[in-house]
Amino acid sequence: MNTTDADVSNPSAGASVSDQVGGAILRALSLAVAAQELPSGLVLPSQITLERPKNRDHGDYATSVALALAKPAEMAPRAVAEVLRTYLLADHEVKSVISAVEIAGPGFLNITLARAGQGAIIAAILSEGEIYGHSRALGGVKINLEFISANPTGPLHLGHTRWAAVGDALGRVLSAAGAEVTREFYINDRGNQMELFGASLRAAAQGVAVPEDGYHGEYINEIAGQIKSAHPEYLTLPDVQSLDAFRDAGYALQLADQQRVLEGFRTHFDIWFSEKSLYENDFFKHCLDRLRAQGHVYEEGGATWLRTTDFGDDKDRVMIKSDGAFAYFASDSAYYISKRERGFEICIYMLGADHHGYVNRLKAIAACAGDDPNYNIDALIGQLVKIMENGEELKLSKRAGTIITLEELVEKVGVDAARYTLIRYPVDTPMVMDVDVLRSRTNENPVYYVQYAHARICAVLRNASDLGITYGVDQIHAELLENDRERELIGALAEFPRVVAGAAELREPHRIARYVEELAGIYHRFYADCRVLPMGDEAATDLHRARATLCSATARVIANSLALLGVSAPEKM
């Protein structure tokens, strides 16, 4: 399918070994049809999905195409497989890559790679370096990735932290898959919450009781104190100006604080988007006109509504309240239209489980704007995170002041462990972080397991250099790497580009973590069985150089994986 497009900027897109094998199977199919060994009317698949068999006796790759085609071809599955095998083995283009094709079970085709195919994998990793694993799977699609979007009225807490880690990793993964990604943080800088925030700050500064429905944490006193000492005159302003002054000053401090904390957490945003800006320069009016032109806006009871029930929402939503104020939904609608008018094809929203009810109305906005909600909007729902320490759950309560902030979590376990742990679970399952485990240095703590593998390889390579052993693209010697552990390791390294592409398409960065854990395990086993460097005064051989080269390729893939997660790959531990 994509074997003919040589993409210079991205070699792995066009020439990976599995692509070559898949292409060969497609050729075999068409040749067989042309030769009438398969029925001429047979509809062939557009691409072949190869899987890596769990059982290693089943070769390096397996495909079930023969099973799938048996029925339409009105042939026995194994007979289809037999035809395929014959043509596959006769294909000159893959002769150097494939060494054996076997038919097994009900009609699986098990394919074993030739040594040259294995060498090509190592060569690709070493020559592509940091971009090994990148692809054109999402070929240039413009994606707006919005995550966290916390109110600028307090510190980021544990719930935001999951999105900070996962959202950032997803951004990296989407980019690696060739998408053009803009990471965006939506700032709710208008509305009642902001007014309450301002009122709470001023009350704290005045030393009077904070409004019942206002903000109460200890941080409110701190910020109020900061504002008061910097601008004592705020307290003497007329009431309205005074409230505005406290609100704006508090907002600036909180926003700056969130930005600082997130940068420290290695989570970067391209755009900090102000909700307020949606109402500047008649932009909101423009959005309303556009929705009205599509015929989904109406007035009732003095309010302006969007008829979202036209597109599966439970009830219509108010945009402009009867008192003339803009409802939050007005912003949601305008924000979506802004994203689309800024050229984003796909808008990804990362929402907490407590907001999952928004998905339908968000999709309805897209539909009301004349878009395809199932393509233009991609809503990811994240379940809640619990945190345990000393065997007890740390409860999150703003009232009791026991809120766990992102910063506190990082102080407890560090950025690497926090990010890694938050990313390694699918977001739609609730998760529990155990602080004690995250501080431990054992197999229980996967981030150390993976980082240790990287550090271990770096140590071996340092020793290799000390011994004057050269390794690299010209020292692959794939024909010498015949141990099962070596084959298994190479096979895992070859998987990486597909894992990245899959994680991007499914929006599941945790797949990268699970992959790299498996890779680390395979490396540790290789290391236990295959001595890399010469012992004692033993002379260095090509096998030593070949293994050192394989180590170097493995370190590259582990480092690339961790880079996608925003986790460091230490050279020493």
Added chain:
RNA sequence: GCGCCUGUAGCUCAGUCGGAUAGAGCACUCGCCUUCUAAGCGAGUUGUCGCAGGUUCGAUUCCUGCCAGGCGCGCCA
């Protein structure tokens, strides 16, 4: 009531765009540091993949119903 998510080994969880004997860590037992990082490796034990139907050559994976748990259903933001 309606909607979303979850239910896999004693525990914490992977896996599932349908595939060949269902995986990892923890826990438990026993081995491996006189040469590359033992933060490691190896061996052993553990399953009605919530329950019941359906589609299929094949279902833990897809569909329907049910059971259990979590969450959400404002002219709040």
